[in-house]
Amino acid sequence: MATKATKLILLAALAATAGCASKRPPVLPPTAGEAPVDPNAGGYNGEGAVVPGSPQDFQRSVTSDTIHFALDMYDIDATSRSILDTQAAWLLKWPDRRITIEGHADERGTREYNLALGDRRANAAKNYLAARGVNPARITTISYGKERPVALGSDEASWAQNRRAVTIVLR
Amino acid sequence: MTLRLPLIALAALLAPVAHAQTQPAPTPTPTPGGLVVDVEGGISAPMGIAIPPMPTPEVVATAAGPTDALGRQLAEVITGDLKNSGLFKPLASGQLLTVPFAEATAPNYGGWSAAGATALVQGYVRANGNGTLTVGCYLYDTAQQRELARQGYVLPFGEWRRAAHKCADMVYTRLTGEGPYFDSRVVYVSETGPKGKRVKRLALMDQDGFNGRFLTNGQTIVLTPTLSRDQRRIAYLSYLDKKPTIYVYDIASGRQTKLVTDVSLAFAPRFSPDGRWILFSMAQNGNTDLYRIPAGGGQWQRLTTSPGIDTGGSYSPDGSRIVFESDRSGAQQLYVMNADGSNQQRISFGNGRYATPAWSPRGDLIAFTKIGGGFHVGIMSPSGGGEKILTDGWQDEAPSWAPNGRVIMFFRSTEGGSGVADLWSVDLTGVNERRLPTPFDGSDPSWGPIRAD
Numbered sequence: 001m002a003t004k005a006t007k008l009i010l011l012a013a014l015a016a017t018a019g020c021a022s023k024r025p026p027v028l029p030p031t032a033g034e035a036p037v038d039p040n041a042g043g044y045n046g047e048g049a050v051v052p053g054s055p056q057d058f059q060r061s062v063t064s065d066t067i068h069f070a071l072d073m074y075d076i077d078a079t080s081r082s083i084l085d086t087q088a089a090w091l092l093k094w095p096d097r098r099i100t101i102e103g104h105a106d107e108r109g110t111r112e113y114n115l116a117l118g119d120r121r122a123n124a125a126k127n128y129l130a131a132r133g134v135n136p137a138r139i140t141t142i143s144y145g146k147e148r149p150v151a152l153g154s155d156e157a158s159w160a161q162n163r164r165a166v167t168i169v170l171r
Numbered sequence: 172m173t174l175r176l177p178l179i180a181l182a183a184l185l186a187p188v189a190h191a192q193t194q195p196a197p198t199p200t201p202t203p204g205g206l207v208v209d210v211e212g213g214i215s216a217p218m219g220i221a222i223p224p225m226p227t228p229e230v231v232a233t234a235a236g237p238t239d240a241l242g243r244q245l246a247e248v249i250t251g252d253l254k255n256s257g258l259f260k261p262l263a264s265g266q267l268l269t270v271p272f273a274e275a276t277a278p279n280y281g282g283w284s285a286a287g288a289t290a291l292v293q294g295y296v297r298a299n300g301n302g303t304l305t306v307g308c309y310l311y312d313t314a315q316q317r318e319l320a321r322q323g324y325v326l327p328f329g330e331w332r333r334a335a336h337k338c339a340d341m342v343y344t345r346l347t348g349e350g351p352y353f354d355s356r357v358v359y360v361s362e363t364g365p366k367g368k369r370v371k372r373l374a375l376m377d378q379d380g381f382n383g384r385f386l387t388n389g390q391t392i393v394l395t396p397t398l399s400r401d402q403r404r405i406a407y408l409s410y411l412d413k414k415p416t417i418y419v420y421d422i423a424s425g426r427q428t429k430l431v432t433d434v435s436l437a438f439a440p441r442f443s444p445d446g447r448w449i450l451f452s453m454a455q456n457g458n459t460d461l462y463r464i465p466a467g468g469g470q471w472q473r474l475t476t477s478p479g480i481d482t483g484g485s486y487s488p489d490g491s492r493i494v495f496e497s498d499r500s501g502a503q504q505l506y507v508m509n510a511d512g513s514n515q516q517r518i519s520f521g522n523g524r525y526a527t528p529a530w531s532p533r534g535d536l537i538a539f540t541k542i543g544g545g546f547h548v549g550i551m552s553p554s555g556g557g558e559k560i561l562t563d564g565w566q567d568e569a570p571s572w573a574p575n576g577r578v579i580m581f582f583r584s585t586e587g588g589s590g591v592a593d594l595w596s597v598d599l600t601g602v603n604e605r606r607l608p609t610p611f612d613g614s615d616p617s618w619g620p621i622r623a624d
Contacts, residue, residue, distance in 0.1 A: 072502075074457075100413075107584070110526040110540055110568055111394060111615065112439045112452065113496070113503060115408075115415075116459035116480040119436050123457030142413060143436050143454070147392055152366045152588035 053094045055169040062086040067125060069163040074120040076128050084125060087167050088132035101125050102166045103143045106159035111145060118143030125165040206290055206312050206319065208258050208346045217260040218346065221288035222250045226272040231298035235328040242296045245306060248335035249292060251379060252353040256343060257603030262288055275307060284313040292342050303327055308338035310345055320345045332382060350575030353378060356619045357580060358396045358405050361385060362592055362612040373407060373420065378618065380608040386420060398619035399442045406430065406440035406449050417451055430468055439482050442466065444490040452482040461495055474512035485530045486510070494528040494537050494553070505539060507553060518555030527569045533576030540568050548581045548597065561601035571618045582614040
C-alpha cells in the first residue's frame with residue numbers, strides 16, 4: 001500500500017509538472033544577432049590620422065555617404081546629385097577601391113515590394129556614379145528593403161530618413 | 172469487471188496498431204441530418220460543445236507525462252482548436268462532468284444535455300508498451316443521443332498534440348462540412364531585438380502556436396519562408412554572405428542549399444503545387460520580374476518582362492495560373508497570368524494599392540494586402556470581384572491561407588520605435604480575429620497543408 005501511495009503522489013507531481021509545462025509554447029533563448037558594425041569605420045593609422053584612400057578618408061571627403069528618396073520613388077534629385085558627385089570624385093581619385101551601395105525603403109511598403117524598391121534605389125545611385133565615370137564593375141548593390149531602418153519612428157520625418165541609398169567603401 | 176467490456180471493444184476498434192503512425196479507425200458514414208454548424212451564422216451563435224478530460228484505463232507515466240494528465244491536456248488542445256475557430260462555444264471547465272473510462276463509448280447524454288452541451292466530444296488515452304499512445308475520439312449528438320463520428324490514433328508519446336488536433340479536425344469537419352485545418356504547421360520568421368536591427372530566425376510551429384522550434388540561429392537575416400506541399404522543404408530568402416538569395420531548407424536533414432546563384436537579389440519564393448518548381452522574383456539592373464526554377468535547382472525561366480516591379484506571385488491550387496503584383500500601371504496592383512507567363516490580366520481596380528496576393532487552396536478566392544489608409548488584409552475572387560476587407564490593424568500584411576481556405580494568417584505591425592510584428596489569424600467573416608501565442612514576435616507566416624504521415 002505504501003508503495004502504491006508513493007507512486008500516486010509521484011504521478012500527481014508529474015501530472016502537475018506536465019500541466020504547467022504545457023501551458024506555454026517552449027521558449028528557446030535568443031541567440032546573439034549580428035554584432036553592430038559601422039561599415040565605414042576604420043582607416044586610422046597608428047597615430048590617429050586618417051589613411052588616404054581608406055573608408056574613413058571617403059567619409060571625410062564626401063558631402064555624405066547617403067542620398068534620400070521621395071515616397072515610392074527612386075529618381076536622383078539635385079541634392080542627391082551633388083552628394084554623388086563628391087563620391088564620384090573620390091572614387092575616380094582611388095580607382096582600385098570597390099564599393100557596395102545599400103538600398104533601403106521605409107516601413108510603409110510591403111516586405112517584398114520594398115526589397116525590389118531598395119534594389120531600384122541602389123541601382124539608381126550606381127547608374128549615376130557610372131555616368132560620372134566610375135567603372136560599374138567596381139560597384140555592387142544590396143537591397144535591405146525595410147529591414148534596417150536608421151530612424152525608428154512611424155512618422156514622415158523618420159520615413160524620409162529611411163528611404164535611402166548608402167555608399168560603403170569595401171576594404 | 173466494469174472496465175472489461177469497453178476495453179475489448181476499444182481494442183478491436185483500434186487494431187491494427189502501427190508504430191510512429193496515426194491510424195484512423197474505420198469512420199462510420201455520417202448519417203444525414205443531425206447537428207450542423209453554419210459557418211457564416213455560426214460566428215454569432217457558436218454551438219455549445221463539451222470536451223471533458225479524456226479518461227485513461229490505467230495511469231501510466233510516459234515521456235510526455237502520466238496518461239491522466241495527458242487526458243486533460245488532450246481535451247484542452249481540442250477545446251482550444253474548436254474555440255479558436257469561432258464556431259464553437261466549449262463549456263467552461265467548471266461545467267464539465269467527470270467521464271469514467273467506462274463512459275467513453277456510452278455517454279451520459281442526459282447529464283451533458285442538462286449541462287448545456289449540444290455536442291459532446293469525449294474519448295480516452297492509453298499508453299502502449301512500445302512507446303506509443305492510443306487516443307480514441309468520439310463525437311456525440313446529445314439531443315438525438317447518437318454517435319456522429321469516431322476516430323482512433325496511435326502515435327509516439329511526444330506527438331500527443333497531433334491526436335488532439337486530428338480529433339478537433341474530425342469534429343470540425345463533421346459539424347461544419349468544411350475541410351480540416353487544425354493538424355497543420357506554419358513556417359514563419361521569429362523576431363527579437365530592437366526595431367533597427369531585428370534578429371530574424373526561421374521557425375516552424377503547429378498552427379495553434381505550440382511545438383515551435385527554430386531552424387536558423389539569427390546570425391543572418393531570413394525572410395519570407397514557404398513550406399512545400401510535401402512539407403519536407405522550406406524555401407526562403409537569406410542574407411548569408413550579404414548576398415540575398417533563395418535557399419531551400421531540408422527539414423529532415425537540416426541542410427540548406429542555395430537555389431539561385433550569382434544574382435544580386437532573388438526573393439519571394441513560392442513552391443508550385445506539384446513541388447516541381449519554385450516561382451520567385453529576381454532583380455536585374457534595378458528591374459524586378461518573375462521567374463521560375465526547378466525546385467532542385469537548375470536553369471531559371473523568365474515569366475514576366477515588364478519594366479515595373481513584378482513580385483509576390485502565388486500559384487492557383489491546380490498550378491495552371493499565377494496571381495502576382497506589379498506596379499507597371501504606376502502603383503502596385505494584382506494580375507493573373509498562365510503559369511508560363513502568358514495572358515497577363517489585371518484584376519484589382521479599387522482605390523489604393525494591392526500587394527502580396529495569395530491564392531486560396533480552395534481556388535475560389537485571392538487574399539491580399541490592401542494599402543491605403545493603413546495596411547489591411549482582404550479577399551477577392553480570382554477575376555477581381557467581391558472585394559472584402561477583413562482586418563483593420565495599423566499595418567496588417569502578407570496573408571497566408573489555412574489548408575481549408577476558411578482562415579487566413581498574417582502579421583500585424585505596431586507603430587513607433589517600440590513597434591513589433593506579431594502573427595494573427597482571421598476567418599472569412601472578418602469577425603474572428605486572434606493573435607497566435609508565439610514565444611517571441613513573428614512575421615511572414617506560411618501555412619502548410621494538412622499533415623500527412
